[in-house]
Amino acid sequence: MAFQRIGFALTGSFCTHRDALAVMEELAGEYEIVPILSEHAGTWDTRFGTAEDLRERIVQICGREPVTTVAEAERFGPADPLDALILCPCTGNTLAKLARGITDTTVTMAAKAHLRSDRPLLIAPASNDAMSANLSSIGILLNRKNVWFVPMRQDDPEKKPHSLAADFSRVQEALGMAERGMQMRPLFL
Secondary structure, eight states, X not given: OOOOEEEEEEXXXXXXXXXXXXXXXXXXXXXXXXXXXXXXXXXXXXXTBOHHHHHHHHHHHHSSOOBOSHHHHGGGTTTSOOSEEEEEEEOHHHHHHHXXXXXXXXXXHHHHHHHTTTOOEEEEEEETTTTTTTHHHHHHHHTSTTEEEOOEEOSOTTTOTTOEEEOGGGHHHHHHHHHTTOOOSOSBO
């Protein structure tokens, strides 16, 4: 079965939201996109933009309001399944919670509910501590059934030696690989 209905969750890596929205827009041309916002992404105004502007842009792209509560996200289990769920960007905090089974946010609940149906979860990390405190989280998730990663690289090895960010231009390709049950390689660029 080809993917048709894709969940697209944004977490609080605010500096990458512009790139994530470009990916969302690209995917919206091919799939029905169900947007999901973490509590922080959906409510915090930052130097990268306001929460209201982010929500307006998401509605413009997807034609629907984003899911913003744990209760709404729980439905993505067997009752109202998505074909795939993309976390783009996925912060280190969310990585750590997913790796350890903590379900206390909209995005972690969406992921938990989604994985209950044995459907693909694609993670596009953007974390300043991915190569330190969160490297173990990446390792744990690499061993989890139906969890796939978008290839990533150090985004600034000199100034941020522990930071990794997914290559957002490869999300659609990584989604196609996940649809076939394969991890895109190389994982680290």
